[in-house]
Amino acid sequence: MEIPTPDYRHVSDYKDVYEPAEDTFLLLDALEKEKSFLESIRPTITVEVGSGSGVVSAFVSKILGNSTLYFCTDRNHKAALCSNKTFKVNKANVNVVLTDLVSGLLPKLKNSVDLLIFNPPYVVTPSDEIKGSGITASWAGGMHGREVMDTFFQLVPTLLSDKGVLYLVVIKENKPDEIKAMFSNMGFLCDVVMTRRSGPEFLMILKFTRKSANNRTDNSGSLCLSSGKNSS
Template sequence: MTTTLPAGLVALPGVYRPQADTYLLSDALAREHLGPATEVLEIGTGTGALALQAAARGAQVTTVDVSWSAVTTARLNAWMHRVPLAVLHGDFQAHTGGRRFDLVVSNPPYVPAPSGRIPSRGPARAWDAGPDGRAIIDRICAGAPTLLRRDGILLMVHSGMCGADETLGRLSTAGLTAEVAAKASVPWGPVLRSRRTWLQQQGLAAEAEEREELVVIRARRS
Protein backbone atom coordinates (compact mmCIF):
# COMPACT_ATOMS: atom_id res chain seq x y z
CA MET A 1 0.00 0.00 0.00
CA THR A 2 1.22 3.48 -0.83
CA THR A 3 0.25 6.51 1.17
CA THR A 4 0.07 10.25 0.89
CA LEU A 5 -0.20 10.79 4.64
CA PRO A 6 1.85 13.68 5.99
CA ALA A 7 5.21 12.81 7.52
CA GLY A 8 6.44 13.66 10.98
CA LEU A 9 3.18 13.33 12.87
CA VAL A 10 3.26 13.41 16.65
CA ALA A 11 0.85 11.57 18.94
CA LEU A 12 0.16 12.18 22.59
CA PRO A 13 -0.03 9.07 24.83
CA GLY A 14 -3.13 7.01 24.13
CA VAL A 15 -3.78 8.51 20.67
CA TYR A 16 -4.20 6.03 17.81
CA ARG A 17 -1.25 6.27 15.45
CA PRO A 18 -1.61 5.66 11.70
CA GLN A 19 -1.62 1.94 10.98
CA ALA A 20 -2.62 -0.36 8.11
CA ASP A 21 -6.28 0.73 8.22
CA THR A 22 -5.23 4.39 8.09
CA TYR A 23 -3.03 3.75 5.08
CA LEU A 24 -5.74 1.82 3.24
CA LEU A 25 -8.22 4.64 3.83
CA SER A 26 -5.59 7.18 2.82
CA ASP A 27 -5.18 5.45 -0.54
CA ALA A 28 -8.96 5.59 -1.07
CA LEU A 29 -9.05 9.24 -0.08
CA ALA A 30 -6.28 10.01 -2.57
CA ARG A 31 -8.55 8.80 -5.38
CA GLU A 32 -11.33 11.25 -4.54
CA HIS A 33 -11.60 14.66 -6.20
CA LEU A 34 -10.86 17.42 -3.68
CA GLY A 35 -10.48 21.15 -4.11
CA PRO A 36 -11.01 24.51 -2.38
CA ALA A 37 -14.80 24.16 -2.61
CA THR A 38 -14.83 20.66 -1.10
CA GLU A 39 -16.09 20.45 2.47
CA VAL A 40 -14.84 17.39 4.34
CA LEU A 41 -15.80 15.91 7.71
CA GLU A 42 -13.58 13.40 9.44
CA ILE A 43 -15.18 11.38 12.25
CA GLY A 44 -12.58 10.26 14.80
CA THR A 45 -9.41 12.06 13.83
CA GLY A 46 -6.70 10.51 16.02
CA THR A 47 -3.51 12.25 14.98
CA GLY A 48 -5.33 14.20 12.26
CA ALA A 49 -3.43 12.36 9.53
CA LEU A 50 -6.33 11.92 7.10
CA ALA A 51 -7.71 15.38 7.80
CA LEU A 52 -4.31 16.88 7.03
CA GLN A 53 -4.09 14.85 3.83
CA ALA A 54 -7.40 16.29 2.65
CA ALA A 55 -6.61 19.83 3.79
CA ALA A 56 -3.24 19.76 2.04
CA ARG A 57 -5.14 19.25 -1.21
CA GLY A 58 -7.12 22.42 -0.57
CA ALA A 59 -10.28 21.03 1.00
CA GLN A 60 -12.04 22.74 3.90
CA VAL A 61 -11.81 20.15 6.65
CA THR A 62 -13.70 19.79 9.91
CA THR A 63 -12.73 16.94 12.17
CA VAL A 64 -14.18 15.72 15.44
CA ASP A 65 -13.05 13.30 18.15
CA VAL A 66 -14.38 12.29 21.57
CA SER A 67 -10.84 12.19 22.98
CA TRP A 68 -9.28 15.42 24.22
CA SER A 69 -5.83 13.87 23.67
CA ALA A 70 -6.69 13.26 20.01
CA VAL A 71 -8.08 16.76 19.59
CA THR A 72 -4.93 18.27 21.08
CA THR A 73 -2.74 16.02 18.94
CA ALA A 74 -4.58 16.91 15.72
CA ARG A 75 -4.40 20.62 16.51
CA LEU A 76 -0.68 20.32 17.21
CA ASN A 77 -0.04 18.45 13.96
CA ALA A 78 -2.07 21.00 12.00
CA TRP A 79 0.00 23.81 13.54
CA MET A 80 3.28 21.99 12.83
CA HIS A 81 2.31 21.37 9.20
CA ARG A 82 0.80 24.86 8.79
CA VAL A 83 -2.44 23.41 7.49
CA PRO A 84 -5.81 24.87 8.56
CA LEU A 85 -8.12 22.40 10.33
CA ALA A 86 -11.26 22.91 12.39
CA VAL A 87 -10.76 20.35 15.16
CA LEU A 88 -13.75 19.84 17.46
CA HIS A 89 -14.14 17.83 20.65
CA GLY A 90 -17.17 15.62 21.24
CA ASP A 91 -19.62 13.38 19.45
CA PHE A 92 -19.87 13.84 15.70
CA GLN A 93 -23.66 14.10 15.69
CA ALA A 94 -23.61 16.83 18.33
CA HIS A 95 -21.27 18.95 16.20
CA THR A 96 -22.81 18.44 12.77
CA GLY A 97 -26.49 19.20 13.28
CA GLY A 98 -27.79 20.79 10.11
CA ARG A 99 -24.43 20.72 8.30
CA ARG A 100 -23.79 18.72 5.14
CA PHE A 101 -20.49 17.79 3.56
CA ASP A 102 -19.13 16.72 0.19
CA LEU A 103 -17.03 13.98 1.77
CA VAL A 104 -17.17 12.17 5.11
CA VAL A 105 -14.14 10.09 6.12
CA SER A 106 -13.91 7.80 9.11
CA ASN A 107 -11.69 5.17 10.66
CA PRO A 108 -14.03 4.43 13.57
CA PRO A 109 -13.55 2.05 16.50
CA TYR A 110 -14.47 -1.39 15.14
CA VAL A 111 -12.76 -4.11 17.19
CA PRO A 112 -15.26 -6.56 18.72
CA ALA A 113 -15.02 -6.48 22.51
CA PRO A 114 -16.49 -8.74 25.20
CA SER A 115 -18.02 -5.77 26.98
CA GLY A 116 -21.09 -4.11 25.53
CA ARG A 117 -20.05 -0.91 27.23
CA ILE A 118 -18.08 1.52 25.05
CA PRO A 119 -14.96 2.82 26.87
CA SER A 120 -15.20 6.42 28.01
CA ARG A 121 -11.46 6.87 28.52
CA GLY A 122 -8.11 5.28 27.78
CA PRO A 123 -6.55 3.97 24.55
CA ALA A 124 -9.23 1.28 24.06
CA ARG A 125 -11.83 3.90 23.16
CA ALA A 126 -9.99 4.18 19.81
CA TRP A 127 -10.80 0.56 18.90
CA ASP A 128 -13.36 -1.14 21.17
CA ALA A 129 -16.86 -1.09 19.64
CA GLY A 130 -19.08 -3.58 21.43
CA PRO A 131 -19.57 -7.35 20.93
CA ASP A 132 -19.96 -7.15 17.14
CA GLY A 133 -17.64 -4.17 16.59
CA ARG A 134 -20.46 -2.14 15.05
CA ALA A 135 -21.44 0.33 17.78
CA ILE A 136 -19.98 3.32 15.92
CA ILE A 137 -20.18 1.90 12.40
CA ASP A 138 -23.97 1.60 12.64
CA ARG A 139 -24.31 5.18 13.90
CA ILE A 140 -22.31 6.45 10.95
CA CYS A 141 -24.41 4.40 8.51
CA ALA A 142 -27.60 5.81 10.00
CA GLY A 143 -26.31 9.38 10.02
CA ALA A 144 -24.70 9.42 6.57
CA PRO A 145 -27.80 10.59 4.65
CA THR A 146 -28.08 13.73 6.78
CA LEU A 147 -24.33 14.40 6.73
CA LEU A 148 -23.84 14.21 2.97
CA ARG A 149 -24.83 16.64 0.26
CA ARG A 150 -26.27 15.30 -2.96
CA ASP A 151 -23.57 13.19 -4.65
CA GLY A 152 -21.58 13.36 -1.40
CA ILE A 153 -19.25 10.46 -0.59
CA LEU A 154 -18.69 8.45 2.58
CA LEU A 155 -15.38 6.62 2.97
CA MET A 156 -15.16 4.33 5.99
CA VAL A 157 -12.69 1.59 6.86
CA HIS A 158 -13.36 -1.31 9.19
CA SER A 159 -12.53 -4.96 9.78
CA GLY A 160 -14.19 -7.62 7.68
CA MET A 161 -14.89 -9.26 11.03
CA CYS A 162 -17.65 -6.66 11.52
CA GLY A 163 -19.43 -7.69 8.33
CA ALA A 164 -18.93 -5.67 5.16
CA ASP A 165 -22.26 -6.95 3.81
CA GLU A 166 -24.02 -5.64 6.91
CA THR A 167 -22.54 -2.19 6.32
CA LEU A 168 -23.49 -2.22 2.64
CA GLY A 169 -27.01 -3.29 3.53
CA ARG A 170 -27.49 -0.58 6.13
CA LEU A 171 -26.19 2.12 3.79
CA SER A 172 -28.42 0.86 0.98
CA THR A 173 -31.42 0.93 3.31
CA ALA A 174 -30.48 4.50 4.19
CA GLY A 175 -30.69 5.42 0.51
CA LEU A 176 -27.00 5.40 -0.43
CA THR A 177 -25.25 3.49 -3.19
CA ALA A 178 -22.44 1.57 -1.50
CA GLU A 179 -19.60 -0.73 -2.47
CA VAL A 180 -16.40 -2.20 -1.10
CA ALA A 181 -13.80 0.07 -2.66
CA ALA A 182 -10.64 -1.57 -1.30
CA LYS A 183 -9.46 -4.55 0.72
CA ALA A 184 -6.27 -5.55 2.47
CA SER A 185 -5.16 -8.55 4.51
CA VAL A 186 -3.03 -7.71 7.54
CA PRO A 187 -1.59 -9.71 10.45
CA TRP A 188 -3.54 -9.73 13.67
CA GLY A 189 -2.42 -7.11 16.13
CA PRO A 190 -1.98 -7.54 19.89
CA VAL A 191 -5.61 -6.64 20.71
CA LEU A 192 -7.08 -9.36 18.50
CA ARG A 193 -4.48 -11.87 19.66
CA SER A 194 -5.39 -11.18 23.28
CA ARG A 195 -9.07 -11.96 22.46
CA ARG A 196 -8.52 -15.06 20.34
CA THR A 197 -10.50 -17.45 22.53
CA TRP A 198 -13.44 -15.08 22.89
CA LEU A 199 -13.49 -14.25 19.15
CA GLN A 200 -13.56 -17.95 18.31
CA GLN A 201 -16.37 -18.56 20.80
CA GLN A 202 -18.39 -15.78 19.15
CA GLY A 203 -17.82 -17.23 15.69
CA LEU A 204 -15.89 -14.14 14.61
CA ALA A 205 -12.60 -15.93 13.99
CA ALA A 206 -11.52 -19.39 12.93
CA GLU A 207 -9.10 -21.51 14.92
CA ALA A 208 -5.46 -20.56 14.21
CA GLU A 209 -6.55 -17.52 12.17
CA GLU A 210 -3.70 -15.03 11.97
CA ARG A 211 -4.78 -12.40 9.45
CA GLU A 212 -7.55 -9.83 9.38
CA GLU A 213 -9.29 -8.45 6.31
CA LEU A 214 -9.73 -4.69 6.21
CA VAL A 215 -12.34 -3.11 3.93
CA VAL A 216 -12.95 0.43 2.77
CA ILE A 217 -16.62 1.12 2.18
CA ARG A 218 -17.46 3.85 -0.34
CA ALA A 219 -21.02 5.13 -0.42
CA ARG A 220 -22.63 7.93 -2.44
CA ARG A 221 -25.77 9.85 -1.65
CA SER A 222 -27.87 10.27 -4.80
Protein backbone atom coordinates in the same frame (compact mmCIF):
# COMPACT_ATOMS: atom_id res chain seq x y z
CA MET B 1 2.35 12.48 -8.26
CA GLU B 2 2.47 10.70 -4.92
CA ILE B 3 1.14 12.70 -1.97
CA PRO B 4 3.57 12.53 0.98
CA THR B 5 2.33 11.14 4.31
CA PRO B 6 1.94 14.07 6.73
CA ASP B 7 4.54 14.43 9.47
CA TYR B 8 3.27 12.69 12.61
CA ARG B 9 6.50 12.21 14.57
CA HIS B 10 5.02 14.08 17.55
CA VAL B 11 2.14 11.56 18.03
CA SER B 12 4.16 9.46 20.49
CA ASP B 13 4.29 12.55 22.77
CA TYR B 14 0.51 12.24 23.20
CA LYS B 15 -0.46 9.38 25.50
CA ASP B 16 -3.68 7.52 24.63
CA VAL B 17 -3.85 8.72 21.02
CA TYR B 18 -4.17 6.18 18.19
CA GLU B 19 -0.89 6.05 16.27
CA PRO B 20 -1.31 5.77 12.50
CA ALA B 21 -1.41 2.06 11.68
CA GLU B 22 -2.19 -0.27 8.77
CA ASP B 23 -5.87 0.81 8.68
CA THR B 24 -4.84 4.48 8.60
CA PHE B 25 -2.40 3.88 5.75
CA LEU B 26 -4.92 1.87 3.74
CA LEU B 27 -7.36 4.78 4.13
CA LEU B 28 -4.69 7.23 2.92
CA ASP B 29 -3.97 5.00 -0.09
CA ALA B 30 -7.69 4.76 -0.88
CA LEU B 31 -8.17 8.53 -0.66
CA GLU B 32 -5.18 9.06 -2.93
CA LYS B 33 -6.66 6.56 -5.41
CA GLU B 34 -9.93 8.55 -5.26
CA LYS B 35 -8.19 11.90 -5.95
CA SER B 36 -9.80 12.44 -9.39
CA PHE B 37 -13.27 11.57 -8.08
CA LEU B 38 -12.81 13.86 -5.08
CA GLU B 39 -11.65 16.72 -7.30
CA SER B 40 -14.63 16.12 -9.60
CA ILE B 41 -17.20 16.59 -6.82
CA ARG B 42 -15.43 19.78 -5.57
CA PRO B 43 -16.23 19.32 -1.88
CA THR B 44 -17.17 22.48 -0.03
CA ILE B 45 -17.27 20.86 3.42
CA THR B 46 -15.16 17.91 4.56
CA VAL B 47 -15.63 16.14 7.92
CA GLU B 48 -13.47 13.41 9.41
CA VAL B 49 -15.01 11.65 12.42
CA GLY B 50 -12.55 10.24 14.99
CA SER B 51 -9.43 12.04 13.73
CA GLY B 52 -7.02 10.54 16.32
CA SER B 53 -3.57 11.79 15.28
CA GLY B 54 -5.08 14.02 12.57
CA VAL B 55 -2.97 12.45 9.85
CA VAL B 56 -5.96 11.57 7.61
CA SER B 57 -7.44 15.08 7.57
CA ALA B 58 -3.97 16.59 7.05
CA PHE B 59 -3.52 14.24 4.07
CA VAL B 60 -6.92 15.12 2.59
CA SER B 61 -6.10 18.80 2.87
CA LYS B 62 -3.03 18.12 0.73
CA ILE B 63 -5.27 16.47 -1.91
CA LEU B 64 -7.97 19.15 -2.00
CA GLY B 65 -6.14 22.29 -0.90
CA ASN B 66 -7.94 25.37 0.36
CA SER B 67 -11.10 25.03 -1.74
CA THR B 68 -12.75 23.09 1.10
CA LEU B 69 -13.68 23.91 4.68
CA TYR B 70 -12.31 21.14 6.91
CA PHE B 71 -13.67 19.85 10.22
CA CYS B 72 -12.64 16.85 12.26
CA THR B 73 -14.02 15.45 15.50
CA ASP B 74 -12.86 13.17 18.28
CA ARG B 75 -14.22 12.48 21.73
CA ASN B 76 -10.75 11.93 23.17
CA HIS B 77 -9.43 15.36 24.17
CA LYS B 78 -5.81 14.21 23.80
CA ALA B 79 -6.60 13.19 20.22
CA ALA B 80 -8.08 16.64 19.61
CA LEU B 81 -4.86 18.25 20.92
CA CYS B 82 -2.69 15.90 18.85
CA SER B 83 -4.74 16.56 15.70
CA ASN B 84 -4.28 20.29 16.23
CA LYS B 85 -0.51 19.82 16.49
CA THR B 86 -0.49 17.68 13.32
CA PHE B 87 -2.38 20.40 11.44
CA LYS B 88 0.06 23.04 12.67
CA VAL B 89 3.14 21.00 11.75
CA ASN B 90 1.74 20.20 8.30
CA LYS B 91 0.24 23.66 7.66
CA ALA B 92 -3.24 22.18 7.27
CA ASN B 93 -6.24 24.37 7.95
CA VAL B 94 -8.58 21.97 9.80
CA ASN B 95 -11.06 22.85 12.57
CA VAL B 96 -11.00 20.37 15.45
CA VAL B 97 -14.21 19.74 17.38
CA LEU B 98 -14.17 17.77 20.64
CA THR B 99 -17.48 15.93 20.48
CA ASP B 100 -19.23 12.56 20.29
CA LEU B 101 -19.36 11.54 16.60
CA VAL B 102 -20.76 14.71 14.95
CA SER B 103 -22.98 16.06 17.74
CA GLY B 104 -21.13 19.39 17.81
CA LEU B 105 -21.65 19.88 14.06
CA LEU B 106 -25.34 19.10 13.69
CA PRO B 107 -27.77 20.64 12.85
CA LYS B 108 -25.55 23.37 11.30
CA LEU B 109 -24.00 20.99 8.76
CA LYS B 110 -27.28 19.24 7.86
CA ASN B 111 -27.15 17.91 4.27
CA SER B 112 -24.02 19.94 3.53
CA VAL B 113 -21.09 17.57 4.03
CA ASP B 114 -19.60 16.60 0.67
CA LEU B 115 -16.79 14.43 1.98
CA LEU B 116 -17.21 12.36 5.15
CA ILE B 117 -14.52 10.02 6.46
CA PHE B 118 -14.52 7.60 9.40
CA ASN B 119 -11.95 5.04 10.51
CA PRO B 120 -14.10 3.86 13.42
CA PRO B 121 -13.39 1.63 16.40
CA TYR B 122 -14.13 -1.65 14.61
CA VAL B 123 -12.67 -4.41 16.80
CA VAL B 124 -15.15 -6.94 18.23
CA THR B 125 -15.20 -6.42 22.04
CA PRO B 126 -17.63 -6.67 24.96
CA SER B 127 -20.18 -3.84 24.71
CA ASP B 128 -19.10 -2.07 27.90
CA GLU B 129 -15.61 -1.39 26.44
CA ILE B 130 -16.94 1.21 23.98
CA LYS B 131 -17.86 3.67 26.71
CA GLY B 132 -14.50 5.28 27.60
CA SER B 133 -12.81 8.18 25.87
CA GLY B 134 -9.19 7.01 26.24
CA ILE B 135 -7.19 4.74 23.95
CA THR B 136 -9.76 1.89 24.27
CA ALA B 137 -12.25 4.11 22.39
CA SER B 138 -9.88 3.95 19.41
CA TRP B 139 -10.51 0.33 18.72
CA ALA B 140 -13.31 -1.08 20.92
CA GLY B 141 -16.35 -1.57 18.68
CA GLY B 142 -18.59 -3.73 20.87
CA MET B 143 -20.75 -6.46 19.36
CA HIS B 144 -19.57 -7.38 15.81
CA GLY B 145 -17.33 -4.27 16.18
CA ARG B 146 -20.40 -2.36 14.99
CA GLU B 147 -21.86 -0.53 17.98
CA VAL B 148 -20.16 2.85 17.41
CA MET B 149 -20.47 2.72 13.64
CA ASP B 150 -24.15 1.69 13.76
CA THR B 151 -24.92 4.85 15.73
CA PHE B 152 -22.95 6.86 13.19
CA PHE B 153 -24.70 5.22 10.21
CA GLN B 154 -28.07 6.68 11.25
CA LEU B 155 -26.56 10.19 10.97
CA VAL B 156 -25.11 9.79 7.48
CA PRO B 157 -28.27 10.60 5.43
CA THR B 158 -28.73 13.76 7.53
CA LEU B 159 -25.11 14.87 7.11
CA LEU B 160 -24.30 14.18 3.48
CA SER B 161 -25.13 16.60 0.67
CA ASP B 162 -26.75 15.29 -2.54
CA LYS B 163 -23.32 14.68 -4.13
CA GLY B 164 -21.71 13.69 -0.81
CA VAL B 165 -19.50 10.66 -0.29
CA LEU B 166 -18.57 8.62 2.78
CA TYR B 167 -15.35 6.60 3.09
CA LEU B 168 -15.47 4.04 5.90
CA VAL B 169 -12.90 1.55 7.23
CA VAL B 170 -14.31 -1.88 8.15
CA ILE B 171 -13.09 -5.41 8.76
CA LYS B 172 -14.82 -8.65 7.72
CA GLU B 173 -16.13 -9.24 11.27
CA ASN B 174 -18.21 -6.04 10.90
CA LYS B 175 -20.38 -7.88 8.31
CA PRO B 176 -19.78 -5.55 5.35
CA ASP B 177 -22.59 -7.13 3.30
CA GLU B 178 -25.06 -6.27 6.06
CA ILE B 179 -23.69 -2.70 6.12
CA LYS B 180 -24.14 -2.49 2.35
CA ALA B 181 -27.78 -3.65 2.65
CA MET B 182 -28.44 -1.17 5.46
CA PHE B 183 -27.10 1.71 3.35
CA SER B 184 -29.00 0.49 0.30
CA ASN B 185 -32.21 0.81 2.32
CA MET B 186 -31.20 4.39 3.16
CA GLY B 187 -30.67 5.17 -0.58
CA PHE B 188 -26.92 4.67 -0.95
CA LEU B 189 -24.71 2.66 -3.27
CA CYS B 190 -21.64 0.92 -1.86
CA ASP B 191 -18.29 0.25 -3.55
CA VAL B 192 -15.12 -1.36 -2.24
CA VAL B 193 -12.24 1.04 -2.94
CA MET B 194 -9.39 -1.03 -1.49
CA THR B 195 -8.76 -4.07 0.67
CA ARG B 196 -5.68 -5.29 2.55
CA ARG B 197 -4.84 -8.13 4.88
CA SER B 198 -3.01 -7.00 8.01
CA GLY B 199 -2.20 -9.89 10.35
CA PRO B 200 -5.53 -11.42 11.33
CA GLU B 201 -7.53 -8.43 10.02
CA PHE B 202 -9.03 -8.19 6.54
CA LEU B 203 -9.41 -4.44 6.10
CA MET B 204 -11.74 -2.84 3.57
CA ILE B 205 -12.37 0.76 2.55
CA LEU B 206 -16.03 1.19 1.63
CA LYS B 207 -17.36 4.15 -0.35
CA PHE B 208 -21.01 5.25 -0.15
CA THR B 209 -22.76 7.66 -2.51
CA ARG B 210 -26.42 8.47 -2.95
CA LYS B 211 -28.25 6.38 -5.55
CA SER B 212 -29.83 9.63 -6.77
CA ALA B 213 -26.34 10.99 -7.65
CA ASN B 214 -25.47 7.90 -9.71
CA ASN B 215 -26.70 6.56 -13.01
CA ARG B 216 -26.19 3.07 -11.64
CA THR B 217 -28.46 0.65 -9.91
CA ASP B 218 -27.44 -1.44 -6.92
CA ASN B 219 -25.09 -4.28 -7.72
CA SER B 220 -26.25 -7.27 -5.77
CA GLY B 221 -22.84 -8.95 -5.43
CA SER B 222 -21.28 -9.79 -2.09
CA LEU B 223 -18.67 -7.26 -1.00
CA CYS B 224 -16.52 -9.98 0.51
CA LEU B 225 -16.51 -12.01 -2.69
CA SER B 226 -15.95 -9.04 -4.97
CA SER B 227 -13.28 -7.48 -2.78
CA GLY B 228 -10.47 -9.65 -4.16
CA LYS B 229 -10.25 -7.74 -7.41
CA ASN B 230 -9.73 -4.48 -5.52
CA SER B 231 -6.93 -5.74 -3.33
CA SER B 232 -3.78 -3.69 -3.15
